[in-house]
Amino acid sequence: MELYSIGVDLGGTNLRVASFDRDNGLRESIELSTRRQEGRGAIISDLCDAVESLIQKFAGRQECAGIGVATPGPMELPEGRLLDPPNLPGWENFELRQELERRLKRTVIVENVANVAALAECLLGQGKELRFKSLCMLTLGTGVGSGIILNGRIWHGMNGMAGESGHVSVDPDGPLCACGTRGCLELSASATGLVRLARERIAQNPESGLGANLRHKPDFTAIDLFDLAKDGDSNAIQIFEAQGRALGRGLASLVNLLNLPLYVLGGGVAAGWELFAPRCLRN
Amino acid sequence: MELYSIGVDLGGTNLRVASFDRDNGLRESIELSTRRQEGRGAIISDLCDAVESLIQKFAGRQECAGIGVATPGPMELPEGRLLDPPNLPGWENFELRQELERRLKRTVIVENVANVAALAECLLGQGKELRFKSLCMLTLGTGVGSGIILNGRIWHGMNGMAGESGHVSVDPDGPLCACGTRGCLELSASATGLVRLARERIAQNPESGLGANLRHKPDFTAIDLFDLAKDGDSNAIQIFEAQGRALGRGLASLVNLLNLPLYVLGGGVAAGWELFAPRCLRN
Numbered sequence A, B: 001m002e003l004y005s006i007g008v009d010l011g012g013t014n015l016r017v018a019s020f021d022r023d024n025g026l027r028e029s030i031e032l033s034t035r036r037q038e039g040r041g042a043i044i045s046d047l048c049d050a051v052e053s054l055i056q057k058f059a060g061r062q063e064c065a066g067i068g069v070a071t072p073g074p075m076e077l078p079e080g081r082l083l084d085p086p087n088l089p090g091w092e093n094f095e096l097r098q099e100l101e102r103r104l105k106r107t108v109i110v111e112n113v114a115n116v117a118a119l120a121e122c123l124l125g126q127g128k129e130l131r132f133k134s135l136c137m138l139t140l141g142t143g144v145g146s147g148i149i150l151n152g153r154i155w156h157g158m159n160g161m162a163g164e165s166g167h168v169s170v171d172p173d174g175p176l177c178a179c180g181t182r183g184c185l186e187l188s189a190s191a192t193g194l195v196r197l198a199r200e201r202i203a204q205n206p207e208s209g210l211g212a213n214l215r216h217k218p219d220f221t222a223i224d225l226f227d228l229a230k231d232g233d234s235n236a237i238q239i240f241e242a243q244g245r246a247l248g249r250g251l252a253s254l255v256n257l258l259n260l261p262l263y264v265l266g267g268g269v270a271a272g273w274e275l276f277a278p279r280c281l282r283n
Helices: A040-058 A096-104 A113-124 A126-130 A191-204 A209-214 A222-230 A234-258 A268-282 B040-058 B096-104 B113-124 B126-130 B191-204 B209-214 B222-230 B234-258 B268-282
Strands: A002-010 A014-021 A025-033 A062-071 A108-112 A135-140 A144-150 A263-266 B002-010 B014-021 B025-033 B062-071 B108-112 B135-140 B144-150 B263-266
Touching: A002 A040, A014 A040, A025 A040, A040 A062, A040 A096, A062 A096, A062 A113, A096 A108, A108 A113, A113 A126, A113 A135, A113 A144, A113 A263, A135 A234, A135 A268, A191 A209, A191 A222, A191 A234, A191 A268, A209 A222, A209 A234, A222 A234, A222 A268, A234 A263, A234 A268, A234 B234, A263 A268, B002 B040, B014 B040, B025 B040, B040 B062, B040 B096, B062 B096, B062 B113, B096 B108, B108 B113, B113 B126, B113 B135, B113 B144, B113 B263, B135 B234, B135 B268, B191 B209, B191 B222, B191 B234, B191 B268, B209 B222, B209 B234, B222 B234, B222 B268, B234 B263, B234 B268, B263 B268
Parallel strands: A002 A062, A062 A108, A135 A263, B002 B062, B062 B108, B135 B263
Antiparallel strands: A002 A014, A014 A025, A135 A144, B002 B014, B014 B025, B135 B144
């Protein structure tokens, strides 16, 4: 019988479940909201129900080879134990792989979503395009996720915690990160980091154009900063330059340690490339 | 016929050539000074003569499987082209592997000495002892060399330049390194770096105990600083603390990126462990 697989993207906002086979690629997909308010049990039930409904759909015609689940990190492998995922509060020390295998009675692989993104980029994206089997991908989103692919495989390190580029220090005397390190790349190169840099500037100089523009929008986002920079606001432009400088420092460490042929930037914040790239590439 | 191999340690000071076989380990060795004054041609001749003399010694009884040469980096692989080795001036862009194979008419492998040290530590040293197949070794000497071993093999990166931990920035606003990065680990964690830190302090405060102690020794070394720190000189102690802080920052980046089970410190400066470790391990 022909084989297919099921992929699950368990994020803090969306829960996506889809089936794939070798000949047709994506077959069926189910997209749900992640019911964070209802807690872990409800989310696990939603996930398992969606997987079962796909399995039922193909029953008798195709065989499910296994289920791959991407979740926010950090996660300990091979156990598939979530440590303290900021986007999934209440999941600390939860052995996700074991629980899913118990409920679904099938082989489940769980993996940090940043590693999955990097592997996909290697096998299906720029890695395939440029014929590189090793790369590092940084996803600049709410945080900075990252995965390292060496010779076509995820580099997990001793317990799945490798590839945490977002926690390379680029400002050792800078602010303390929740991880315990000072001046982590994530604190400057993520959407949250850009907002943090903007708040710092506004606090220093409330009467600046930036302060005036955002006075009536206390919940401003990186997109607001992007729009202001595009409109020529000098403080907003400097915030993206600071992001670029941080990213350049982080990438320089990656280059010196890993000497990879390809570094890929993804995530929503990568849309600001033109604003941060000049400073990023300069040193 | 039984096989043996020849290993060459081509350093800026010493040129060591030795033969090894599987049953007996080290068999014969030749130790020469590296004739840097006479230039590259003389050194290559010394190296080839020493190799040939060992081959003659075993002729008819054992077969030479190949020759491995460790040299200071940076070096481009697979060509074995030296780039700009600070310890071997005049060797820029020299294709060492090709030249040695042409003269010796045998298979030659050339490798960055820091990578060789790391591989030896993995196969014969702490890696073997603790049963870890992945590690990073930092050799704290004149500079900071480093090699990364993943699953028992040197991680070379795309062209042999991986594992340059000495050029991870630990002080991004710090002094400019010859490599183009600011505040490289090597500038604080090597013997040269310790002397640099001491000169900075003496310039700031010539009347300190450190300044007074070293006034009549303009060519003081890291060993002098070590002795002063052991004697309780507060400035000397603080220099080793600064080294420890830099090393801690560099190791934190390595931990976050590679998540290896073992980090090994070697080289002469590692003898200062008790002086720099407390600060190194604290953050």
